[in-house]
Amino acid sequence: MNPQPFLEKRKVLERKDFGRLIDCIKAQGYTLIGPVLTETALSLGEIQKETDLPIGWTDIQEPGKFQLRRRQDEALFGYNVGFQSMKKYLFPPRQRLFSVEKKEGKLSFIPEEKPGQKYAFLGVRSCDLHAVFVQDKVFCQGRSYDPDYAQRREQSLFIVVQCGQASGCCFCLSMGCGPKAQEGFDLALTECIETKHHFFLVEIGSCRGEQIAELLPLREAKGEDLVLAQKSIENAQNQVKKNVETQGIKELFYNNWEHPRWDDVAGRCIACSTCTMVCPTCFCWTVEDSISMEGKRAERWRRWDFCYTMEFSHLPSGSVRSSIKSRYRQWLSHKFGSWIDQFGTSGCVGCGRCITWCPVGIDVTEEIAALRVKP
Ligand code: SF4
Numbered sequence: 323m324n325p326q327p328f329l330e331k332r333k334v335l336e337r338k339d340f341g342r343l344i345d346c347i348k349a350q351g352y353t354l355i356g357p358v359l360t361e362t363a364l365s366l367g368e369i370q371k372e373t374d375l376p377i378g379w380t381d382i383q384e385p386g387k388f389q390l391r392r393r394q395d396e397a398l399f400g401y402n403v404g405f406q407s408m409k410k411y412l413f414p415p416r417q418r419l420f421s422v423e424k425k426e427g428k429l430s431f432i433p434e435e436k437p438g439q440k441y442a443f444l445g446v447r448s449c450d451l452h453a454v455f456v457q458d459k460v461f462c463q464g465r466s467y468d469p470d471y472a473q474r475r476e477q478s479l480f481i482v483v484q485c486g487q488a489s490g491c492c493f494c495l496s497m498g499c500g501p502k503a504q505e506g507f508d509l510a511l512t513e514c515i516e517t518k519h520h521f522f523l524v525e526i527g528s529c530r531g532e533q534i535a536e537l538l539p540l541r542e543a544k545g546e547d548l549v550l551a552q553k554s555i556e557n558a559q560n561q562v563k564k565n566v567e568t569q570g571i572k573e574l575f576y577n578n579w580e581h582p583r584w585d586d587v588a589g590r591c592i593a594c595s596t597c598t599m600v601c602p603t604c605f606c607w608t609v610e611d612s613i614s615m616e617g618k619r620a621e622r623w624r625r626w627d628f629c630y631t632m633e634f635s636h637l638p639s640g641s642v643r644s645s646i647k648s649r650y651r652q653w654l655s656h657k658f659g660s661w662i663d664q665f666g667t668s669g670c671v672g673c674g675r676c677i678t679w680c681p682v683g684i685d686v687t688e689e690i691a692a693l694r695v696k697p
């Protein structure tokens with residue numbers, strides 16, 4: 323399968339000018355978020371200058387395994403996704419909703435200020451951009467509309483980096499979410515390195531992207547630039563080895579509620595919730611109230627919650643899903659099955675994080691394939 327073509331609006335940014343892109347974004351008042359190295363992994367953090375990026379690093383990912391490695395070159399974006407996604411910023415793990423103060427016997431409710439910070443996300447992969455589209459369906463419409471999410475989302479700038487490689491856990495091709503991003507970004511960069519020439523093909527996807535592009539020393543893209551960029555994306559596409567058969571996947575779950583594979587996986591899953599924490603689309607949350615010792619101030623907080631905990635489905639008579647089997651089944655069948663009925667899309671974008679970061683190496687692609695085998 324050939325990768326999708328590049329947008330008509332495309333230019334070239336030479337590597338030596340990359341710092342100008344960072345400066346332009348920051349000059350427009352954005353807080354720039356991008357990939358950064360921790361001691362043992364790739365994370366997301368604030369980028370002030372190009373040397374904050376993991377230049378010359380890559381990663382090895384397999385079920386239950388993540389390792390950093392040096393590359394042979396000085397690529398700025400020569401790695402796959404780290405454990406964090408933009409979810410951390412657009413739908414924060416903890417957020418105060420409002421406070422209440424008691425003065426002279428009267429209660430005053432104090433709302434939170436609206437999000438003021440504008441984020442620009444640099445190095446966004448196609449799967450993670452699709453994950454934002456999925457969360458939009460949850461938070462930007464209907465009964466669960468979240469005005470704070472909608473505002474953060476609206477004022478965010480997305481600078482995609484088209485994948486030039488894939489990890490051992492990626493399966494974006496099966497989910498139709500990569501490796502090439504086609505729309506929904508402001509700018510998309512394809513990093514190309516050939517002997518001594520290091521440059522970025524820049525696709526311009528929005529008016530905001532165009533405004534930034536106008537401030538950069540870009541040149542016209544030549545035929546040979548496009549060939550190199552195309553090769554880079556083909557390389558990523560050819561490296562995607564995992565896949566999920568999505569034909570009839572919703573019915574697969576609805577018709578296999580008692581499949582013996584659920585007992586098998588329940589014997590391996592430790593219900594740690596890591597897969598839901600790292601998943602860029604999981605959106606469950608709960609509220610917690612706290613009150614000061616003297617009883618004069620109370621706060622209501624929202625925090626991420628996870629369907630792997632007993633408390634998640636606790637009713638007065640006890641937990642609705644008291645076994646790990648029922649909780650794993652709930653997560654997987656919602657993500658790949660009933661999500662489609664609920665939001666008109668799969669809840670999975672094939673980023674592979676839940677496979678890499680599962681401490682016991684449970685692989686959703688293998689679990690789904692096993693459900694297709696008749697007991
Ligand atoms: S279910 Fe796994 S592969 Fe799919 S989006 Fe979530 S973390 Fe990524």
Ligand code: SF4
Pocket residue numbers: 590591592593594595596597598630679680681682683684
């Ligand atoms: S599937 Fe893996 S990551 Fe998810 S809860 Fe079970 S053990 Fe934890």
